[in-house]
Amino acid sequence: MAEKKQQQTDKEAVLDAERVNDDAQKSKKASLVWLAIILLVVVNAGAYFLWYQQSSTIAQLQQQLSQTQPVVDNSVDIKQLVQAENKAAQNKLSELAAQQQTLTESLAALQQAEEAGDKGREAEKQWLEAELHYLLTVANRRLLLAKDVEGAKSALTMASQRIESVGDYSLHPLRALLADEQQALAAVNKVDVEALALQLQTALNRVDELQMWMGPEVTAEQESNDEEVVSDQSWQQVLTSMWTEVKSLVVIRHKQDGNAAVLVPEQRYFVYQNLRLQLESARYALLSGEVNTYKSSLKAATDWLDRYFVGDERDAMSTTLHELQQHDIEQDFPDISASLSWLKAQGTEQ
Numbered sequence: 384m385a386e387k388k389q390q391q392t393d394k395e396a397v398l399d400a401e402r403v404n405d406d407a408q409k410s411k412k413a414s415l416v417w418l419a420i421i422l423l424v425v426v427n428a429g430a431y432f433l434w435y436q437q438s439s440t441i442a443q444l445q446q447q448l449s450q451t452q453p454v455v456d457n458s459v460d461i462k463q464l465v466q467a468e469n470k471a472a473q474n475k476l477s478e479l480a481a482q483q484q485t486l487t488e489s490l491a492a493l494q495q496a497e498e499a500g501d502k503g504r505e506a507e508k509q510w511l512e513a514e515l516h517y518l519l520t521v522a523n524r525r526l527l528l529a530k531d532v533e534g535a536k537s538a539l540t541m542a543s544q545r546i547e548s549v550g551d552y553s554l555h556p557l558r559a560l561l562a563d564e565q566q567a568l569a570a571v572n573k574v575d576v577e578a579l580a581l582q583l584q585t586a587l588n589r590v591d592e593l594q595m596w597m598g599p600e601v602t603a604e605q606e607s608n609d610e611e612v613v614s615d616q617s618w619q620q621v622l623t624s625m626w627t628e629v630k631s632l633v634v635i636r637h638k639q640d641g642n643a644a645v646l647v648p649e650q651r652y653f654v655y656q657n658l659r660l661q662l663e664s665a666r667y668a669l670l671s672g673e674v675n676t677y678k679s680s681l682k683a684a685t686d687w688l689d690r691y692f693v694g695d696e697r698d699a700m701s702t703t704l705h706e707l708q709q710h711d712i713e714q715d716f717p718d719i720s721a722s723l724s725w726l727k728a729q730g731t732e733q
Contacts, residue, residue, distance in 0.1 A: 511549060512730060515557070518542040519723040526568075526716055530576065530672045535719065536568045542722075557729075560722040567717035574712045576669060582707060583666040586700050590659055594694040595651050654691050658684055665707070674713045681708045
């Protein structure tokens with residue numbers, strides 16, 4: 384019995400222990416549940432906090448992104464602009480490199496051309512000097528030998544124009560000398576020698592058309608002697624001799640007007656020839672610039688016409704000769720050799 388009691392007691396104790404154990408386990412489970420709940424709440428709270436914080440951060444980032452977007456766009460535009468400018472600069476550099484290459488080649492060509500040009504300029508300068516020397520020589524010869532003022536002036540003008548065309552300043556002194564010589568030629572008395580010479584030539588051509596008074600015949604012996612004398616003398620001596628001889632052969636028959644002298648028929652050749660000689664002498668003196676001979680020859684021819692010839696032809700020729708005597712053919716020619724001397728001196732120095 385006792386054992387049964389004891390066993391009963393043990394059972395109860397076991398049951399109580401199990402009960403207590405169950406209660407403890409239940410209590411432990413409840414604590415765990417609450418702990419889990421608390422942890423869940425804490426986790427949820429933390430998650431919410433994190434979500435809220437992330438949401439705020441995202442909002443701020445979106446706001447910042449919206450603010451920085453124009454800058455980004457501008458940066459993109461600037462980048463594109465820089466890239467475009469860089470490309471343009473590269474193209475420009477390529478063009479400059481090509482131009483530099485072209486300039487280098489051109490410079491080399493110019494150097495070669497300059498070397499060739501130096502030789503060409505030297506040849507051109509020598510040709511110019513030869514051309515100027517020729518023109519100045521012509522000018523001096525035209526003035527000194529032909530008494531041709533206009534021809535000399537034209538040659539000097541051509542030389543001055545040639546110097547102007549090349550633009551060589553080293554020839555300025557020569558051009559100044561040419562200007563002085565041209566001015567000196569412009570001051571020379573202008574005589575139309577060609578026109579005066581043509582008038583004298585016309586008079587010479589019409590001598591045979593003049594009419595002369597006739598006189599008695601002379602012997603052939605006298606005529607032969609006279610011709611022999613003429614052939615042995617110079618033209619100047621002939622001129623003087625014929626004047627003397629013809630005057631000695633003249634048979635004077637005074638007409639009523641007392642102006643004309645009548646010659647014997649056989650001596651009219653000498654009268655015509657003497658008139659020709661006087662006109663030729665005047666023409667030669669005109670061309671050679673001998674003023675005194677020119678005037679004296681014209682006066683002698685005029686006197687000869689008035690004394691031994693008659694008719695309209697005589698009157699017309701006499702008028703022409705009187706007009707020719709009125710022309711002043713005296714010319715004081717200047718020295719135009721300074722320019723030629725300067726050019727020769729320059730050639731000697733070089």
